[in-house]
Amino acid sequence: MSTIVTGAELVTSAHWPVPEERRTVTVLFADIVGSTGLVERLDPEDVRALQRAYFGAVAGVLRRWNGVVEKYIGDAVVALFGAGGSDGFDAYRAVRAGLEIQRAVDRRMPTGTRLRVRVGVATGEALVDVAGIRDGGHGAASGAVLTTAARLQEYAPPGAVVVCPATRRATAGLVEQRPLASMTLTGKAQPLDVWRVTGAARPRPARHHGPLVGRRRELSTAGDEILRAVRERLPRWVSLVGPAGSGRSRLLHELVRAVPTVDGSPVRWCVTHCPPYPEGQLAPLAEMVRGFAGLRATDPAATVRGRLAAALDGLVPAQRAAAVSALANLLAAPDDDTAARLGAQVWRRVLLELAATQPVVVAVDDLDRATPALNRFLHGLFAAAGERRLPLAVVATHGPGRADVLPGAAGRSRRVPLPPLRAVDTGRLLRHLLERAGRPAALAATLLPLVGGNPGVAAAYVAARDGHRPTDAVPEPVRRAVDARLDRLDGVSRAVLMAAASLDGDVTAATVERLLGWAPGRAGAVLRGLVAEGLLRPTPAGGHRIAEPTVARVARDRLPRAVRDEYARRSASTDTRPGVAGGEIGPGPATGPMPRGVDTTGSAVPGGPVSGPVGRGAARPATVTTPTGRTTHHRRPARHVAVPGGGIRARSLTGPVGAGRTGTATGHDDSRRPDGSDDTLRVVGPGDLPRTPPAPGFVLSPVPTDPGGSLRPLPATRSAGPRGRPPAPPGPPGRDRSRPPAGSRRRPGPGQVTALHTGRRTPSGR
Numbered sequence: 001m002s003t004i005v006t007g008a009e010l011v012t013s014a015h016w017p018v019p020e021e022r023r024t025v026t027v028l029f030a031d032i033v034g035s036t037g038l039v040e041r042l043d044p045e046d047v048r049a050l051q052r053a054y055f056g057a058v059a060g061v062l063r064r065w066n067g068v069v070e071k072y073i074g075d076a077v078v079a080l081f082g083a084g085g086s087d088g089f090d091a092y093r094a095v096r097a098g099l100e101i102q103r104a105v106d107r108r109m110p111t112g113t114r115l116r117v118r119v120g121v122a123t124g125e126a127l128v129d130v131a132g133i134r135d136g137g138h139g140a141a142s143g144a145v146l147t148t149a150a151r152l153q154e155y156a157p158p159g160a161v162v163v164c165p166a167t168r169r170a171t172a173g174l175v176e177q178r179p180l181a182s183m184t185l186t187g188k189a190q191p192l193d194v195w196r197v198t199g200a201a202r203p204r205p206a207r208h209h210g211p212l213v214g215r216r217r218e219l220s221t222a223g224d225e226i227l228r229a230v231r232e233r234l235p236r237w238v239s240l241v242g243p244a245g246s247g248r249s250r251l252l253h254e255l256v257r258a259v260p261t262v263d264g265s266p267v268r269w270c271v272t273h274c275p276p277y278p279e280g281q282l283a284p285l286a287e288m289v290r291g292f293a294g295l296r297a298t299d300p301a302a303t304v305r306g307r308l309a310a311a312l313d314g315l316v317p318a319q320r321a322a323a324v325s326a327l328a329n330l331l332a333a334p335d336d337d338t339a340a341r342l343g344a345q346v347w348r349r350v351l352l353e354l355a356a357t358q359p360v361v362v363a364v365d366d367l368d369r370a371t372p373a374l375n376r377f378l379h380g381l382f383a384a385a386g387e388r389r390l391p392l393a394v395v396a397t398h399g400p401g402r403a404d405v406l407p408g409a410a411g412r413s414r415r416v417p418l419p420p421l422r423a424v425d426t427g428r429l430l431r432h433l434l435e436r437a438g439r440p441a442a443l444a445a446t447l448l449p450l451v452g453g454n455p456g457v458a459a460a461y462v463a464a465r466d467g468h469r470p471t472d473a474v475p476e477p478v479r480r481a482v483d484a485r486l487d488r489l490d491g492v493s494r495a496v497l498m499a500a501a502s503l504d505g506d507v508t509a510a511t512v513e514r515l516l517g518w519a520p521g522r523a524g525a526v527l528r529g530l531v532a533e534g535l536l537r538p539t540p541a542g543g544h545r546i547a548e549p550t551v552a553r554v555a556r557d558r559l560p561r562a563v564r565d566e567y568a569r570r571s572a573s574t575d576t577r578p579g580v581a582g583g584e585i586g587p588g589p590a591t592g593p594m595p596r597g598v599d600t601t602g603s604a605v606p607g608g609p610v611s612g613p614v615g616r617g618a619a620r621p622a623t624v625t626t627p628t629g630r631t632t633h634h635r636r637p638a639r640h641v642a643v644p645g646g647g648i649r650a651r652s653l654t655g656p657v658g659a660g661r662t663g664t665a666t667g668h669d670d671s672r673r674p675d676g677s678d679d680t681l682r683v684v685g686p687g688d689l690p691r692t693p694p695a696p697g698f699v700l701s702p703v704p705t706d707p708g709g710s711l712r713p714l715p716a717t718r719s720a721g722p723r724g725r726p727p728a729p730p731g732p733p734g735r736d737r738s739r740p741p742a743g744s745r746r747r748p749g750p751g752q753v754t755a756l757h758t759g760r761r762t763p764s765g766r
Contacts, residue, residue, distance in 0.1 A: 245456020420453025
């Protein structure tokens with residue numbers, strides 16, 4: 001069981017190391033219009049029947065759209081979307097749920113009773129109890145976004161769904177919206193713009209502008225696979241694989257333009273896109289049929305049938321009338337299972353007959369969202385084309401987590417990965433985007449380290465740079481995509497990633513184990529899994545670093561302040577990151593200040609001696625307050641030495657650094673003292689000493705440490721030098737480097753200590 005210390009209280013969870021998160025959630029607030037007057041008119045038994053029908057209808061809709069009921073307030077229902085897990089479309093699901101609630105309430109009400117419901121939908125940040133989120137989990141979320149949703153509901157017309165600006169931006173292009181008059185909220189200085197949602201929007205093709213940057217090799221590889229399919233007359237499956245924003249859709253768009261013909265034969269491209277939560281399982285096929293016949297979604301039924309008949313001329317002559325009818329029914333009702341199944345069968349036969357006369361490429365964008373029925377259709381089409389040896393290719397775009405399982409297609413499938421753009425290509429893309437947006441091209445240098453080679457992230461940062469938001473703020477579309485990536489991880493992996501994001505620089509398994517209070521050896525496998533997911537990358541120093549700046553920012557922002565502060569305290573008390581002065585310190589729970597003595601395993605030995613070699617401490621925080629209330633300021637890494645019989649002692653030294661005094665020091669301050677003296681060693685109380693379990697086989701050496709800050713192992717054959725100090729490393733012949741030249745006062749540099757005691761006190765008795 002892991003425990004996160006948050007001030008005076010402990011937050012404990014057996015399954016989730018960080019039980020609360022700051023998350024961007026969408027809140028749906030639904031309430032009955034005029035419920036008080038309605039209840040007054042009805043018999044109590046009729047009221048109970050009405051309530052059951054109403055709450056049953058609302059709960060069923062929320063389950064369908066993966067919403068969680070946070071609380072019931074009288075007749076009102078408060079639901080959360082994205083609280084337990086985000087898919088990047090939380091706001092869209094909430095709005096669609098609000099629209100469906102209006103229809104479901106009308107269908108489920110008892111005869112003779114008509115209810116009107118108002119729905120408000122708001123998106124914003126909330127503190128969420130991730131470990132306890134569930135239906136009816138009262139208090140599972142806290143934040144102003146819940147109040148905003150309630151106020152929007154009060155402002156909404158009866159039977160309407162009203163959304164806030166953040167929800168409008170998150171659902172742009174997915175639902176139809178029209179503006180309403182601005183509303184004033186108590187406690188807000190500015191009026192709030194609101195919009196009314198009228199329904200789901202028809203899919204629109206994505207628009208691509210500007211030159212293709214940094215993807216010429218991938219474009220050539222995919223094009224070559226299509227050429228092979230046509231020339232060998234065997235179908236081939238091409239997958240354009242990359243994370244969200246990597247340019248998969250743009251590459252598919254360029255591929256259509258790059259391969260219009262093969263050896264003089266025109267290529268027939270049939271392209272579709274898998275939208276989030278389509279109207280039916282085979283709805284993308286309906287869009288493919290519309291593109292094939294040159295139809296629009298608003299065309300009347302007579303136009304649809306006429307154009308379908310013309311497009312099918314010569315392909316299925318004996319069954320053309322039946323084929324036209326089946327495809328027309330698919331276009332009219334893609335959510336009807338029977339019509340969709342019959343239409344898909346006819347469409348597969350049409351594609352095969354078309355491939356017998358000319359090369360055909362079936363392209364599906366965002367195959368990650370495909371339903372099982374659509375996957376079965378594509379696999380069946382591919383297998384049937386292979387049996388007939390037809391020049392047909394399937395091109396699909398999806399994320400790296402999807403595996404292409406194609407029985408019998410050995411050697412006929414190709415994954416084309418889309419890695420991050422090189423820095424030079426990213427810079428070119430940023431300058432082009434900035435010029436199109438009318439912004440200074442010099443901003444490219446500022447945005448370059450934030451983008452991480454992702455074209456979609458680059459476009460989002462440029463669009464968000466409106467002069468009012470800081471450049472390094474993560475744009476909303478990017479945050480939604482990263483939230484979805486994080487929530488695909490299990491709780492343990494997500495906690496490790498968030499812990500790593502709370503620190504600057506590299507982290508090791510020992511670092512993570514100390515931050516989360518884990519036993520040694522537990523974090524290594526999790527870190528390797530995150531590397532395989534592409535979220536972490538190994539570093540030359542032996543640690544790990546989060547691969548993308550936006551992932552690090554979003555993961556860090558999810559941590560509550562109390563947990564963030566606790567991680568900082570544990571990291572500052574014993575820093576185990578590679579390359580940080582202080583060295584690799586053995587893992588151990590960091591549950592409080594270090595006592596006067598520690599044994600070699602890091603467990604407390606009150607008042608006892610140090611029973612083994614002592615490791616140097618990590619970089620101290622800027623300000624430390626001792627148990628007696630004294631505050632010290634540190635600028636350099638703390639240095640710890642040991643006195644047998646007394647544990648780690650904290651005594652002051654009166655001479656300046658390098659004056660030849662010996663003693664026991666725990667800190668170094670190179671700022672001027674209030675009394676005017678300069679650069680003296682300052683000590684702190686023993687309660688402030690961080691827990692520093694020693695590294696077995698290592699001892700302190702009065703020579704500079706390795707650049708990475710780790711302790712140097714001393715060969716077993718070397719004996720101690722004068723006064724118990726370890727001998728100095730060998731130097732040039734003829735020079736004794738065990739002590740400075742006579743009369744000199746050498747200051748210790750970073751990574752050095754002034755003395756290593758073996759029980760002998762200084763001449764002054766200190």
